Amino acid sequence: MKALIITRDSDLHAEIASQGTARVPPISLAASRASLREALDRLMPDNPGVVIIDATDPDIQDSDLLERLAKHYQSSCFMLLTRDHHQDLLIRAMRAGVREVLQLPLVHRAFHEAMDRVAQAVGVTDMRDGKVLAFISCKGGSGATFISTNFGYALATLAEKKVLLIDLHGQFGDATLYVSDQKPAMTLSDVCSQIARIDGPFLDSCLVHVTPGFGILAAADDPTHAVDLKPEHMDTILRVARQHYDYIVLDVGRQIDAISLRALDNADTIHPVLQLALPDIRDARRLLDIFRSLGYPVDQTRLIVNRYEKGGKLRLQDLQNALGADVMHTIPNDYVAATDSVNQGVPVLELSRSSAVARSLADLVELVTARRAPEANKGLFDRLFGRADTDA
Ligand SMILES: Nc1ncnc2c1ncn2[C@@H]1O[C@H](COP(=O)(O)OP(=O)(O)O)[C@@H](O)[C@H]1O
Ligand SMILES: [Mg+2]
Numbered sequence: 001m002k003a004l005i006i007t008r009d010s011d012l013h014a015e016i017a018s019q020g021t022a023r024v025p026p027i028s029l030a031a032s033r034a035s036l037r038e039a040l041d042r043l044m045p046d047n048p049g050v051v052i053i054d055a056t057d058p059d060i061q062d063s064d065l066l067e068r069l070a071k072h073y074q075s076s077c078f079m080l081l082t083r084d085h086h087q088d089l090l091i092r093a094m095r096a097g098v099r100e101v102l103q104l105p106l107v108h109r110a111f112h113e114a115m116d117r118v119a120q121a122v123g124v125t126d127m128r129d130g131k132v133l134a135f136i137s138c139k140g141g142s143g144a145t146f147i148s149t150n151f152g153y154a155l156a157t158l159a160e161k162k163v164l165l166i167d168l169h170g171q172f173g174d175a176t177l178y179v180s181d182q183k184p185a186m187t188l189s190d191v192c193s194q195i196a197r198i199d200g201p202f203l204d205s206c207l208v209h210v211t212p213g214f215g216i217l218a219a220a221d222d223p224t225h226a227v228d229l230k231p232e233h234m235d236t237i238l239r240v241a242r243q244h245y246d247y248i249v250l251d252v253g254r255q256i257d258a259i260s261l262r263a264l265d266n267a268d269t270i271h272p273v274l275q276l277a278l279p280d281i282r283d284a285r286r287l288l289d290i291f292r293s294l295g296y297p298v299d300q301t302r303l304i305v306n307r308y309e310k311g312g313k314l315r316l317q318d319l320q321n322a323l324g325a326d327v328m329h330t331i332p333n334d335y336v337a338a339t340d341s342v343n344q345g346v347p348v349l350e351l352s353r354s355s356a357v358a359r360s361l362a363d364l365v366e367l368v369t370a371r372r373a374p375e376a377n378k379g380l381f382d383r384l385f386g387r388a389d390t391d392a
Contacts, residue, residue, distance in 0.1 A: 007054035156214035173219020184218035231262035302328035
């Protein structure tokens with residue numbers, strides 16, 4: 001959380017800085033001002049989470065200044081540090097909307113308790129409302145893991161979204177290996193075994209961080225079933241994840257079991273990944289029949305055709321007719337770029353930025369974040385990549 005501190009007292013400044021960095025998550029003193037007047041003259045571009053004011057500043061007597069600052073940083077929490085609790089000062093502080101008043105010299109425990117309350121108050125307004133997107137492989141090798149991991153990376157880097165990918169494979173989950181060389185220290189089973197502890201920071205601490213904005217929760221990898229994974233755990237994890245991430249991407253794999261089913265129940269959209277070949281289409285049909293029997297709305301299921309080559313015997317229209325579902329996006333067959341990326345464990349957008357498959361993933365980001373209508377022919381990413389033409 002970012003803090004603005006207003007004090008002339010360098011010892012107090014240092015004390016709060018060190019107490020702030022010791023917290024989890026830390027409080028960083030993003031800006032320091034010597035007086036209320038200076039704070040008003042030099043406003044911060046963004047609202048800090050908390051504004052800490054040393055009330056020994058003589059400006060505090062001018063209640064207008066405090067009120068003006070509080071009006072400007074409306075979503076911030078205000079904390080006042082005073083040596084003496086003058087009643088009239090307290091009333092003015094209350095009027096200005098100051099939430100916490102602490103006595104100086106600072107009692108560290110009281111400071112942290114107050115900060116806990118502030119973090120909670122700010123956290124509530126900071127809550128995200130993430131979307132859950134499930135990628136499911138119609139046939140082994142369709143490309144669900146390749147697409148979900150690389151799409152997650154693309155969402156985080158191109159659209160600057162905060163993205164969490166959860167590898168839901170019961171066994172042999174390998175999502176982290178597609179985009180990272182880090183070995184996961186924690187997995188989905190660890191989170192489930194400590195489900196009572198779950199909150200945003202705990203969930204984040206269990207991830208393999210591919211970039212600051214893109215983390216992967218590795219697959220359970222627990223063949224002895226030492227931990228009881230329960231469908232209710234999925235509800236809890238996804239509820240917390242929605243509050244802290246813009247997008248939660250699920251690599252569901254192929255198996256449908258109690259856990260993946262509960263995850264799919266929670267998904268906003270489901271993306272079956274298939275190739276334009278009869279075995280894939282047969283399996284896709286079985287999958288869509290299951291979704292129908294579960295009562296999932298038809299428009300929630302959006303097909304992704306992978307390794308698509310134009311001019312093949314089977315046309316997209318045939319596929320849509322056969323399955324009764326829309327193709328949301330096609331990803332071209334790009335053997336060299338995909339294989340290099342998978343073999344090196346480096347996202348294809350990083351390794352081969354201008355490859356056909358990387359550009360297609362960028363298009364998918366635009367579709368999902370609705371930055372561009374599908375029919376528009378030149379979007380931000382086209383300009384970024386300097387592309388002359390788009391795929392039909
Ligand atoms: N668009 C593509 N073009 C070429 N090869 C691809 C493409 N997408 C995936 N692949 C290759 O297919 C292989 C299987 O993909 P994967 O994501 O592991 O499938 P799944 O998770 O559905 O079983 C990967 O090793 C990757 O190299
Ligand atoms: Mg896979």
